[in-house]
Amino acid sequence: MPQDPKLTPDDMLCFDVYAMQQAFNRLYKPLLAPLGLTYPQYLVMVVLWSEDQMPVGRIGARLGLESSTLTPLIKRLELAGLVTRSRDLQDERKVAVTLTQRGRAMETQAREIPRCVEASTGMDSAEIAELRGRLARLHGALTAAE
Amino acid sequence: MPQDPKLTPDDMLCFDVYAMQQAFNRLYKPLLAPLGLTYPQYLVMVVLWSEDQMPVGRIGARLGLESSTLTPLIKRLELAGLVTRSRDLQDERKVAVTLTQRGRAMETQAREIPRCVEASTGMDSAEIAELRGRLARLHGALTAAE
DNA sequence: TTCCAATATATCGTGCGCGATTTAATAGTG
DNA sequence: CACTATTAAATCGCGCACGATATATTGGAA
Known part of the structure; x- marks a missing residue:
C-alpha cells in the first residue's frame, strides 16, 4: 500500500496566501517607513483618501476590520496628526474620522507607492x-x- | 483633464491577499476549535507531523517566522501537552521540538481538515x-x- | 588556550486582529 | 410616553508578528 504522503505547509493553498501576506508586508515596510505608517494604517489612509469623513464602522466594512482593531489604530493616526475624530451630530453613536491637512498632504507623497509595488x-x-x-x-x- | 481616479483598497492586489488571509482564518477557526489550535499553531503541527523532532529554527525557516514568534507559541503547545522542548545534546544552542503521543494522535483527528478546506x-x-x-x-x- | 565572531533561542516592546463585553445613543413598540 | 431591542464605539484579554536586544553556546583564529 502507498506510504501516506506527508502533508507539508508547502502543499497548502492557505499557506501560499499566508506567505504572500508576509511578502507584501516586507515589501511595504520600507516604502511606508518614510511616512511613518504601518500597512494597516496605510489601508485606512487609502480609504480616507478615496472618501474623506467616514465613520469608524464604514472604514471597518471596507477593510473587514472590527472597531476593536480600528479604534486604537485610528487613535494612533490621530496622535500622528493625520486624522481627527469627532462625534457625528446627526447620530452621536458614530465617530467621524476626518483627514487633517497633513493627512491630506500625505496622499501626494504616497502616490508613487502603488507604482513601486506593481513593478x-x-x-x-x-x-x-x-x-x-x-x-x-x-x-x-x-x-x-x- | 481627467479627474484623478481615486485608489481604493479594492483596486489593490495586496488587499486581495490581505482579505483572503482574513477569509482563510475565518474558515479555519471553527475547524481548528475542536483541536484547541490557532491557525499558526496548526501550521507548526503540520510541520512536525511531516517531520518530527525539529529545532525551533528549522520550523521558523519552513514557516517564515522568527524565534520571537515561535518560542511563545511552542511554549503554548507544550502547555497543551502536544510537544516537548529539549536542548539538543550535540549543540546545546538548539532546542528540539518533539511531538508527544497526544500531539502525534492529533494528526488523525486533523486529517479531514484539508479535505474540508479544499471543498x-x-x-x-x-x-x-x-x-x-x-x-x-x-x-x-x-x-x-x- | 584565549579571545572573538557567528549562531540559536529567548526576551522585550509595539502594533495588529478578534471575540466577548460594556457603554451610550437611537429606533421601535406597546 | 416608557420600555426594549438594536446599533456604534470603545474596552479588555489573548495570541500572533516583528525588530531590537540579550544570553548562551559553538567554532575559529591568534
Missing part, C-alpha cells in the same frame, strides 16, 4: 488582473462557505 | 494548482525585490 510584482497589468479575478472568485467561495 | 474553495484541483502556481511566481518576484 515589484514582475507582472503586467493583464496578468495581475487575471490573478485578482481568481482571488476574488476564491474569496467569494470561502466567505460563502462561512 | 470550501469551490475549485477543482487543476484550478487550485493553477492559482498556486501564479501565487508562487508572484511570491518569488516579491521576495526577489526584497
Whole structure:
C-alpha cells in the first residue's frame, strides 16, 4: 500500500496566501517607513483618501476590520496628526474620522507607492488582473462557505 | 483633464491577499476549535507531523517566522501537552521540538481538515494548482525585490 | 588556550486582529 | 410616553508578528 504522503505547509493553498501576506508586508515596510505608517494604517489612509469623513464602522466594512482593531489604530493616526475624530451630530453613536491637512498632504507623497509595488510584482497589468479575478472568485467561495 | 481616479483598497492586489488571509482564518477557526489550535499553531503541527523532532529554527525557516514568534507559541503547545522542548545534546544552542503521543494522535483527528478546506474553495484541483502556481511566481518576484 | 565572531533561542516592546463585553445613543413598540 | 431591542464605539484579554536586544553556546583564529 502507498506510504501516506506527508502533508507539508508547502502543499497548502492557505499557506501560499499566508506567505504572500508576509511578502507584501516586507515589501511595504520600507516604502511606508518614510511616512511613518504601518500597512494597516496605510489601508485606512487609502480609504480616507478615496472618501474623506467616514465613520469608524464604514472604514471597518471596507477593510473587514472590527472597531476593536480600528479604534486604537485610528487613535494612533490621530496622535500622528493625520486624522481627527469627532462625534457625528446627526447620530452621536458614530465617530467621524476626518483627514487633517497633513493627512491630506500625505496622499501626494504616497502616490508613487502603488507604482513601486506593481513593478515589484514582475507582472503586467493583464496578468495581475487575471490573478485578482481568481482571488476574488476564491474569496467569494470561502466567505460563502462561512 | 481627467479627474484623478481615486485608489481604493479594492483596486489593490495586496488587499486581495490581505482579505483572503482574513477569509482563510475565518474558515479555519471553527475547524481548528475542536483541536484547541490557532491557525499558526496548526501550521507548526503540520510541520512536525511531516517531520518530527525539529529545532525551533528549522520550523521558523519552513514557516517564515522568527524565534520571537515561535518560542511563545511552542511554549503554548507544550502547555497543551502536544510537544516537548529539549536542548539538543550535540549543540546545546538548539532546542528540539518533539511531538508527544497526544500531539502525534492529533494528526488523525486533523486529517479531514484539508479535505474540508479544499471543498470550501469551490475549485477543482487543476484550478487550485493553477492559482498556486501564479501565487508562487508572484511570491518569488516579491521576495526577489526584497 | 584565549579571545572573538557567528549562531540559536529567548526576551522585550509595539502594533495588529478578534471575540466577548460594556457603554451610550437611537429606533421601535406597546 | 416608557420600555426594549438594536446599533456604534470603545474596552479588555489573548495570541500572533516583528525588530531590537540579550544570553548562551559553538567554532575559529591568534
